[in-house]
Amino acid sequence: MTASDAVRTSGLTKRFGSQTVVDAIDLAVPRGSVYGFLGPNGSGKTTTIRMLLGLVTPTLGSIELLGWPVPGREVDALPRVGALVEGPAFHPYLSGRENLHRLDAADRTSDPATAARRIDEALDRVGLLPAARKRYRAYSLGMRQRLAIAVALLTPKDLMVLDEPTNGLDPQGTREVRSLIASLATDGTTVLVSSHLLSEVEQVCTHIGVMHAGRLITQGTAAEIRRHQETEARIETDQPDHTARLMRELGLRDVRTTPHGAAGRLGDVPPEKVVAACVHAGLSVTRFIVDAPTLEDVFVALTGEGFDVSG
Amino acid sequence: MSAAELSATAAVPARRPSPRFLASELRLVLRRRRNLAGLAVLAAVPIFIAIAVKSSASQPGADAPDFFRSITENGLFVSLAALTVELGIFLPLAVAAIAGDAVAGEANLGTLRYLLVVPVSRLRLLAVKYTAIVLFAFVATFLVAVVGMVIGLALFGGGNLTTLSGTQISFTEGLGRVALASAYLGCALASLGAVGLFISTLTEQPIAATIATVIFSAASLILDSIPQVDWLHPYLLTHHWTAFGDLLRTPIAWSGVVQGLYVAAAYALVFFLAAWARFAGKDVTN
Structure with missing residues (x-):
């Protein structure tokens, strides 16, 4: 672990009642990496991600997000973090564009003068511009997922946290998400991408962490992880x-x-x-x-x- | 300074406070079809009252409620009669619907997690939500008053107004009194809104929060009518609500209204702080 990690946790633990969902994990996501956060459904990935974003309070342990302690200073770190958490969620009776306007309005760091342009650029980047005026409830699952990604593109980010970004996407959409991750990485954005479908992220990851039953059972560069199994x-x-x-x-x-x-x-x-x-x-x-x-x-x-x- | 702090990404400076988020919140509340339908029902009551009084052959009898008896003398009383009628259930229900939805509605849709990671600090979120609830409470009461005034003046005319004390005041002063009464009820309903906001942080079901808030206000009304617990009455949320009638006396009998404002402020403060205490450390898991 070095000071240049975008995300660093130490002994991070979450218990819900008597159940330990995340068990003393030491996550280290180096800046500039594409970190594949893998594990079967229910292995604690989403709870970990929620803790990183300040949505859930850890039972034990500490988190540094872009160098800021979470919980506590997440409001300082989060403007530089884009997040897709457990699927898209928007107001169904607002259009895609109106939903983005609402989230941009809530952001104290974004510039109102450029809001309209930034929103259209984000919609364009995920291919939703033609459907911008449609109500969210009329969107297909794939369009909803893209809109959630568009939110993260409204302002420049140092870290993208994508929780199961390909859920519900067809193979074409999955490829698009992969190429989006690759293009973010090229721009120097650190990407933390969780998935239970390894084949979807394998090609773009530089680093891998594997969760199982609440524990981080292995973590390292993709090459190191592969060496676990011999040729x-x-x-x-x-x-x-x-x-x-x-x-x-x-x-x-x-x-x-x-x-x-x-x-x-x-x-x-x-x-x-x-x-x-x-x-x-x-x-x-x-x-x-x-x-x-x-x-x-x-x-x-x-x-x-x-x-x-x-x- | 520790190594960790040295490595922290410089915080993006927040711009100067802007009303964008509040404006967005108000648009969300006031453009929602359900809420518009609710406001339409609120506005229909004074129209119904005015038409009913106008079309009934006999004048309202001596046993009719205070304001009803005066409607035919001055159209402004339609506003006051409508406010009196709607204070029992319609206005509290309208405010409870908005307040119950405030946090629980966003949690239910899942939009809460996306607002929090924008980021919106939890205190700021509650402050914006509560401000919108307060403004909605005023919109609701003034809507009833203004619609009542328009239909009342159209059907019964205006002119000098005979106060409940029996003396006359000018039409302009009467207009001011009705506005004062509406503002007072706006404050009263805003305090119920704080109760609703607190309940809204306890659940992810907006309807449950709304129902619980209505029950709170109904229970307060019921307790207020039980003489055996009269020691409790001055502390009940709804006890001083009907004191708005005192604003129609000459001179204005302020004591009930002032006490009502104190109670409203106390409820608003206590329940807003309770909402913050509850929401600040709450795990957002949906």
Whole structure:
């Protein structure tokens, strides 16, 4: 943890009654990073985010948001923070534009003289300008989500906190959110994005934190997290047993035969050495695959698979 | 200075206080169809009273309420009769609807969390919400008074006004007295609004908060009519409400009105502080 973290928590804990929803987490989101905050539904992500934004008071522990202590000085930090918290929420009988006007009017740091222009720019950036005059209640789920993102774009931000930004979006909308995150990151904005669907954020994240049952079970750069799971080599051949023996001799671990050949964890063994050894031994290799683990694999390995809702 | 403070992003300076948020809040309240319908009902009562009195063959009898007897003499009394009639349930209900919705309505929609992360400090949010409730209370009472005045003058004419003490005052002074009475009732309803604001911080169901606020005002009226608890009467929110009639005497009998203002101010202060105490540390989880 360094002073340059955009978000830093220490021993952050929240109990509702006897239930510990967030359990002593030390979150560190470096400035300029795109931090993927992952975990199954009910793992404590949203409660953590609510605490970061001053909506929920921690039971224990401390938070620094852009260097300001929260709770206490959130009013100083939040003008530089854009947030999408647990889905969009607006006044249904106001239009999209009117809803943005209301939130901009509530902001003591925004300039009333430029409000109309900033609002239209934000609507344009999320592609809602044609629907600006429509009542919010007539918006589709995807449009509602975009409007919530437009709120965060009204004034320049140092940090964007996006809680499940792709919920309810079609694949096209999901891609748009991803490219928006990428463009924010390019502008130097720190992005904290939570998701239970790892594949949606994997490509844009520089850092990852994984929550499970209220605990932050791992945190680091995306590369560090991937290293948790070792690279696997798979060889397709008509001589599986022979190949497996060779792989063991080379020092691969967890070697097993597969229907079309053999597979094992590479560890420190360079893949090219395996290929060379196979050729040297005269094996007929039809296919050689080096399989780097996806974050999905890491995620599943850390949090388990299936529909269990933790907590 | 600690390392943490050194690394803090410079706070964006707040601009000078502007009425933008309050204006937005008032637009939200006054443009909502439900609220407009409520105001239309409030405005319909004086019209109904005036037409009923005008069209009935017999004049209101001696047993009719004070202001009703005077309607045919001076149209201004339509305003006062309408205020008297609506003070029982319509006006408290209107204020309770706005106040109950203030925080619970935003919590129910989920817009509360987005207002707080704008950010709006919780004290500022309550202050803006309460200011809007107070202004609505005045809008409601003056709407009833003005509509009553217009229809009353149209159907019964104006001229000098005979006060409840039996002496005459000029029409202009009578107009001033009606305005004073409306303002007094505005203050009275504003204090009920503070109760509603407090209840609104306790729940995420705006209707529940509105009903609870109406029950509070009804319970106060009921207690006020039970002689066995007369020691309690001077402290009841609604006890001094009917004192607005004293403003129609010559000279004005101020004591009831002044006591009423003290009680209203005390309720407003206590319940606003209670709302703040409750809301300041509340977890916003929806």
